[in-house]
Amino acid sequence: MSDPMRPRASLRTAVVWDVLKDALDRRVKTTGRDALDVLDTGGGSGNFAVPVARLGHRVTVVDPSPNALFALERRTAEAGVADRVTGVQGDALGLFDVVERGGYDAVLCHGVLEYVDDPAEGIRNAIGALRPSGVLSLLAAGLGGAVLARAIAGHFTEARHALTDPDGRWGEGDPVPRRFTTEQLTGLVEAAGVRVDAVHGVRVFADLVPGVLVDTEPGALEALLKLEAAAAEQPAFHSVATQLHVLGEKRGTAEA
Template structure:
């Protein structure tokens, strides 16, 4: 049975694998150089390294980087994973600019002081043929989640708040619409090759239905994959993913 938690990354992982495969063929190099900003303990970095690519993780937390090192060792990819302490603000002082085939920026823009600067910096790290995988929290998903939980005033607050926050107790500083994320990517000089709604249904379906019904987990994953590229579902997705490319 597929772990329920894997639904949170399944769509992004499928998009990422396809993008890496296409870039490796175009570059005629089986091993690409991948930069994972805010990559933490290696949820994406280690699986990417297991595909044979070289991954550098930039993260402000020394504890996360220590866990990354341990995780890479357990997966047998220590020689293809390295960690650097830092963040997107000083990114181009930490890693060589213009030398990365793919940059991952997942769960970063919610927290940075200047999202536009962060995107410009990660784009500055890319090779001319490089691609950006950008993942951030969706505003509409938070509105829907609060409403379905019966917190109607909080849902309305999130709907009208410039940062998509539902109140003072909200732990997330910022959420985005698909248009906002796309604009950040295009303003930094890339085109938005694809936009995906992530966790459109997974966070709304009661766990008991998925965990007890035979085949329900795989069926829900297929539904998530089918709905991800449908623009009509982007407005209610928990997260939004943009694949940015040059040209």
């Protein structure tokens, strides 16, 4: 899995990729189909779409950026999976203008809810694209991780501001429009008709560890990856993770 597993990049994707791959494998067994239909909303240049396609699945990437879709086309060609990945321009709030409702075995909604005007509508659309018993993989910015990062950097006023701001922003210069707690994300998902199967904290330590240590200390990257994986499932660490990952299943009858 060279795309999400590159050194350093793996710290941002390894936990989510391992959970997602297992979920897709289970879906294959449930449906009896080797190739699943996967929708990646906000999938950009294919950080997840390419490795998912390498598993043999058909992936549709929806992204509002023409530049990202151009990069996706080039990347899929280089990876030899261009025949299994389709890129279309669009966004989560206008999702059914460009894709089929109820047409996918799995939907990835990674780094989307932070930026849409209406997160509840965005998640409803993502779930609306799923077939019954389909898999939802939701990844969004976590409030606690931002607070901790600002405090460790010595920006105590900004850290406190993020704690009290309705959108979890630390100030006017904050590039992220919105952050979530675990309770907020799982509430959105459950209200839209998905059973939450697991919650994971992503980048619990990776953004706090000096890069020079990871890059130069022998074995540091591998050890940090193992630590991230071990902490990801521990609820105590969800409140300080940079991102939160929610894995769920759409309520309904499984398809044959």
